[in-house]
Amino acid sequence: MTRQLLTLLDRNSxxxxxxxxxxxxxxxxxxxxxxxxxxxSHSLPPFQVAAMSNNSKQPEEEGHLESIFKQKKxxxxxxxxxxxxxxxxxxxxEDDVIQTIVSEAPWFKxxxxxxxxxxxxxxxxxxxxxxLSQILHNPSTDGSMLQTAKTLYVPRVxxxxxxxxxxxxxxxDDLVANSMNILEPASVDAAGNEREDVMxxxxxxxxxILPGLAFDRTGRRLGRGGGYYDTFLKNYKxxxxxxxxxxxxxxxxxxxxxxxDEAIPITPSDIPVDALVSPSGVIPISPAxxxxxxxxxxxxxxxAPS
Numbered sequence: 681m682t683r684q685l686l687t688l689l690d691r692n693s694x695x696x697x698x699x700x701x702x703x704x705x706x707x708x709x710x711x712x713x714x715x716x717x718x719x720x721s722h723s724l725p726p727f728q729v730a731a732m733s734n735n736s737k738q739p740e741e742e743g744h745l746e747s748i749f750k751q752k753k754x755x756x757x758x759x760x761x762x763x764x765x766x767x768x769x770x771x772x773x774e775d776d777v778i779q780t781i782v783s784e785a786p787w788f789k790x791x792x793x794x795x796x797x798x799x800x801x802x803x804x805x806x807x808x809x810x811x812l813s814q815i816l817h818n819p820s821t822d823g824s825m826l827q828t829a830k831t832l833y834v835p836r837v838x839x840x841x842x843x844x845x846x847x848x849x850x851x852x853d854d855l856v857a858n859s860m861n862i863l864e865p866a867s868v869d870a871a872g873n874e875r876e877d878v879m880x881x882x883x884x885x886x887x888x889i890l891p892g893l894a895f896d897r898t899g900r901r902l903g904r905g906g907g908y909y910d911t912f913l914k915n916y917k918x919x920x921x922x923x924x925x926x927x928x929x930x931x932x933x934x935x936x937x938x939x940x941d942e943a944i945p946i947t948p949s950d951i952p953v954d955a956l957v958s959p960s961g962v963i964p965i966s967p968a969x970x971x972x973x974x975x976x977x978x979x980x981x982x983x984a985p986s
Contacts, residue, residue, distance in 0.1 A: 714900060732872075751945040752810060758893045762937040763804040772957045774935050777805035781838065781957055783814055783983040787887065787929065793831040794887040795846045795878060796927075798855065798863045805891045806933035818852055833885065834877040835908075847875040870924045879915065884925035888913070890932045890953060899952035899965040900944040914952040930954045939963075 740854055782788050796815070815830050833846035837858070847865045849855065854875075855863040868874055877884060890909060894902040913930070920927050931932040932953040939958055954966040964970050 682968070701968045717766075723918055733955060745828075747948055748945045752902060752905070755940075755944065756905065757904070759938060760804075763935065765882045766804070766935065766937065771804075771935070773811070776810075776956055778806055778933050778935075779810045779821050780887070782811055782931075782933070785962065790828055791830060791887040792828055793833075793881075793883060793885040794889065795835075795885055796889040797891045798834050799891070800862050802861070803891075804811075805808075806935060808889065808933070811889070812852065816849070834865055836867065842904075842911040844908040844912050846912065847908060848877040848878070848881075849875070879919060884923070885916075885928050886926070887931065889928050890930060892932050892934065892938070892953075894938050894940055894944060895934050895953070895956055895964070896940045896942070896944045897934055897956075898943065898961060899954065899956075900943050900946050901953050902951065904948060908951070910949050914949070917951070932956050934958045936960070951963055 711976050726936040743807070794815075796808060797805070797811065799805040801807075812832070812834075831848060832850075833848050834855070836845050836847050837843075838845060847867070849865050854865050854869065856866050858864050865875055890901070890902045892909075893904055917927060919925075930951070930953045932955075933955050936959055939956065952965070953975060954969040956965065
């Protein structure tokens with residue numbers, strides 16, 4: 681039909697003038713398309729050119745990511761073995777030292793709302809049981825400085841697709857063992873009420889205490905491969921930005937054997953930490969850790985852009 685119409689118009693160009701303005705515009709457009717497009721033209725629309733360009737980069741990018749994943753796998757195996765080889769008394773000693781450092785730190789004492797992980801001994805994570813007990817008991821003083829009462833959120837894994845929520849608890853009895861025998865909060869409290877999700881809270885958290893398998897001195901963190909914490913951290917940082925909240929301080933707890941001298945391989949989705957706490961003390965990394973929270977810089981620490 682369109683071809684017949686164009687042939688007719690070619691024979692009588694005055695036909696366009698005799699039509700209504702809207703019909704004439706439509707026919708003129710058809711003529712323009714016919715005169716400026718050839719079925720064998722090698723020119724492509726810009727979006728198709730961009731798509732081809734992106735496709736040409738995909739094999740290279742995929743190869744790079746695959747290399748990073750292999751490096752991470754090797755490093756995870758190395759660190760797991762080092763953790764497995766730790767002498768139990770040494771592990772217990774480092775647990776106590778790390779928790780004492782955190783509990784006595786001004787940035788911890790002054791925090792009002794925080795997220796913290798629940799340590800799992802089978803995963804050989806730095807113990808947090810004393811810290812959690814201190815938070816939930818809310819002591820008024822420690823003999824030298826007022827201890828601010830705190831609202832605590834702890835992780836609950838929802839599925840195998842990196843979905844994890846941070847839910848509010850008020851006592852240790854709020855925790856139950858999941859299918860992997862890891863303690864986490866039930867989705868509802870004893871009265872059957874939904875627990876507050878930190879993503880739906882009206883106020884921001886100022887501190888997140890994080891686990892990890894390995895770290896370097898620039899704040900790079902190697903998790904266990906599930907992506908749960910990186911996914912949560914990205915979502916919460918986006919929420920804080922959207923609500924114009926101050927970004928929370930990200931502090932990771934680490935045994936001595938978990939801090940690497942070499943750089944940890946990362947992907948764009950990996951979220952760095954602001955500071956590390958090891959048995960040797962606090963290693964501030966980001967300017968926020970130094971400027972906003974008054975961290976003392978320890979020897980061999982480095983400051984990376986935030």
